Amino acid sequence: MDLLVIETSSLIAAQGTAAEIATNAAVAGKKAGFCFIYVHDPEDRRWISNRQCQAFGKRSWKHKLWRMESILRNYGVTTLPDDFLSEKTRLTIEDYVQNAPHSLSELKAYNYKDAALGLATVSCLISMLKSLEPDPNKYYLLIQELLQCSAMVYEKTRALILKYNPQKISVWNGRTSSKKAIVEAAKHLGVEVQYHERGATKDRYELFDQPPHDFAYIREQVKTYWQQAGMDREELGHAFYRNRRQGEGIGSSIFTSDQQKGLVPGQRSNHRQIVYYSSSDDEYAAIEDLVKHPIFKNQKEAVQYLITWVSNRMDCYLTIRVHPHLQTKSLEDRNWWNSLTGKNVQVIPQDSKVDSYALMDLADVVVTYGSTTGVEAAYWGKPSVLVGESTYSGLGCVYEPRSEAEVYPLLENDKIAPLPQETCLPYGYYSVCHGIKYKYYNPHTLDMIPKENFMDS
Secondary structure, three states: OOEEEEEOOOOHHHHHHHHHHHHHHHHOOOOEEEEEOOOOOOOOHHHHOOHHHHHOOOOOHHHHHHHHHHHHHHHOOEEEOOOOOOHHHHHHHHHHHHOOOOOHHHHHOOOEOOEOHHHHHHHHHHHHHOOOOOOOOOOHHHHHHHHHHHHHHHHHHHHHHHHHOOOEEEEEOOOOHHHHHHHHHHHHOOOEEEEEEEOOOOOEEEEEOOOOOOHHHHHHHHHHHHHHOOOOHHHHHHHHHHHHHHHHOOOOHHHHOOOOOOOOOOOOOOOEEEEEEOOOHHHHHOOOOOOOOOOOOOHHHHHHHHHHHHHOOOOEEEEEEOOHHHHHOOHHHHHHHHOOOOOOEEEEOOOOOOOHHHHHHHOOEEEEOOOHHHHHHHHOOOOEEEOOOOOOOOOOOOEOOOOHHHHHHHHHOOOOOOOOHHHHHHHHHHHHHOOEEOOOEEOOOOEEOOHHHOOOO
16 A cells, blocks of 8 residues: 555544545556544544534434545555454553553653553643643643553554554544654654645645655744745745734634724833744644754743843833733733733733734834744834744744843844845745645545546546
């Protein structure tokens, strides 16, 4: 078998993308297989609520899946059964689950047959609870369920690979407990892994040779897309920033719709205005094995250092604009950000009506830990300093100090100039154009196009 696409999610969009990839391979003359692994996945919506089933009335996600598999077979894709695990394997998994550690640090290192399933479980836990450091004792049952899910998927994937000998495995994302298990099983058996994720728009998906959360890899993708782009690349690059500012911007419109256009906080006219835009801490923590921290251990340490530094300055003022997305995060994280204080410091909370873009216009320099706002500020003519890591690193659009000693001169230097606007365009272009257009799956109706109805454009 040339390609085996494995899916575990009840999300129709995820199934549709998997089906698209398998169909493309089969139509191209390759031996393609598709398998849906049935496991109890606490992160999957089918176990969280029945809203998805209600959306289709009597036609549940399983009905959609079965219909999709029937269409896949007509295209020449082999649909494979989800085999049962042996009693011995089940007992091994049960032992692994029952002995799960009670600390996050130990859980991260808690492997199953050398597979990093504990790390994937912590990543899931952080994402599900939107908390940077969830209490393992409080959520121990959930942890055990995630570990069981990932171990079962790992064993089922191993069995599929050993039975059908695929040259390549295709899997969505590769980060969550069930998807990481697929990746680990493939790697342990020497099988190439292809990752897929959503593309720039709803009608696109993207294929990756490396995890899509690997910042260094995505940076190379940004450069490649720009080099291979057509004559309209600059126009599309500019469009990204204009569209963001007109309603698809900082925190997305769902979070910025309540902001009052043009509203800014009181300023100290004789001070140099430094504006820090926060990122979502839990999102970084969930992919910590793929993100580097060049100066500080994490964003919170960076913010604390900035507050200490500015409190000893007579000519600088630090405004911290908390990301509107914090409204959806844990109470612990909200309290941390809202409790920040210091001399020459003001904190604009996540639910403030202050206009984030108007605030940017007043800044003398913008600082971020990786937020898209950093590259946006650079585009709109502001010196932008990146103290963390981002997918726009290395493009020459932001200042990138590599030590704490290099940070502060950039903030206090009133001669620092904005970097050229055109250096921001590759990131903008990638953000609106990356991905492959669906051909066999309709992302608007959530249906596969039957072979008899397909018309190749």
